[in-house]
Amino acid sequence: QKEVEQDPGPLSVPEGAIVSLNCTYSNSAFQYFMWYRQYSRKGPELLMYTYSSGNKEDGRFTAQVDKSSKYISLFIRDSQPSDSATYLCALIPIAGGGADGLTFGKGTHLIIQP
Amino acid sequence: DTAVSQTPKYLVTQMGNDKSIKCEQNLGHDTMYWYKQDSKKFLKIMFSYNNKELIINETVPNRFSPKSPDKAHLNLHINSLELGDSAVYFCASSQGLAGDTQYFGPGTRLTVL
Numbered sequence: 015q016k017e018v019e020q021d022p023g024p025l026s027v028p029e030g031a032i033v034s035l036n037c038t039y040s041n042s043a044f045q046y047f048m049w050y051r052q053y054s055r056k057g058p059e060l061l062m063y064t065y066s067s068g069n070k071e072d073g074r075f076t077a078q079v080d081k082s083s084k085y086i087s088l089f090i091r092d093s094q095p096s097d098s099a100t101y102l103c104a105l106i107p108i109a110g111g112g113a114d115g116l117t118f119g120k121g122t123h124l125i126i127q128p
Numbered sequence: 129d130t131a132v133s134q135t136p137k138y139l140v141t142q143m144g145n146d147k148s149i150k151c152e153q154n155l156g157h158d159t160m161y162w163y164k165q166d167s168k169k170f171l172k173i174m175f176s177y178n179n180k181e182l183i184i185n186e187t188v189p190n191r192f193s194p195k196s197p198d199k200a201h202l203n204l205h206i207n208s209l210e211l212g213d214s215a216v217y218f219c220a221s222s223q224g225l226a227g228d229t230q231y232f233g234p235g236t237r238l239t240v241l
Binding site: 022048050055056057058059060063100102115116117118120123 | 132146160168169170171172173174175176183185218229230231232233234235237
């Protein structure tokens with residue numbers, strides 16, 4: 015079983031729709047949860063960051079973490095064509111003193127149709 | 129100003145060659161990373177480097193070696209390039225250790241012929 019599972023899509027929705035993106039993970043050591051957005055031929059950029067269960071909202075974006083179910087979600091309200099990109103969940107465990115890289119999901123390719 | 133920069137942006141080379149990719153960050157961060165994104169877009173950590181401590185992902189071949197001349201730079205050297213090394217390589221940096229936001233560079237697209 016992979017550490018982080020994410021449906022690669024593509025997920026195609028009409029403009030204005032609510033988008034739901036999800037990841038599941040297996041390692042309970044993961045304590046920090048992030049969502050990155052990656053446009054074609056660009057580097058990933060951080061969208062949302064949370065380290066606890068519950069919801070975190072930032073504009074049209076809401077990140078949700080359920081540690082008991084090992085399930086994280088990203089919701090996008092009033093989706094725009096400019097939201098079309100690949101969305102990657104990224105997880106990191108509590109460090110044991112060293113620098114830990116992010117463990118990424120495979121990314122979901124999202125297409126917002128005008 | 130670009131926070132994390134990489135050169136070159138594109139690199140095309142023959143099998144067996146040795147090449148380097150440079151990374152610089154002007155954020156004053158203490159930790160730098162190298163990631164590999166394969167043809168299926170899967171991003172995977174290769175190295176992290178903090179205060180002269182190098183953490184290596186055990187799956188990375190020893191043909192890959194990071195070199196840090198100073199805190200702002202972490203270069204990636206690759207010896208005896210193989211076809212399977214073709215990928216996009218991303219450099220990233222963060223202020224400290226686990227839990228700090230990582231900022232990514234624009235990537236270097238390596239093609240081995």
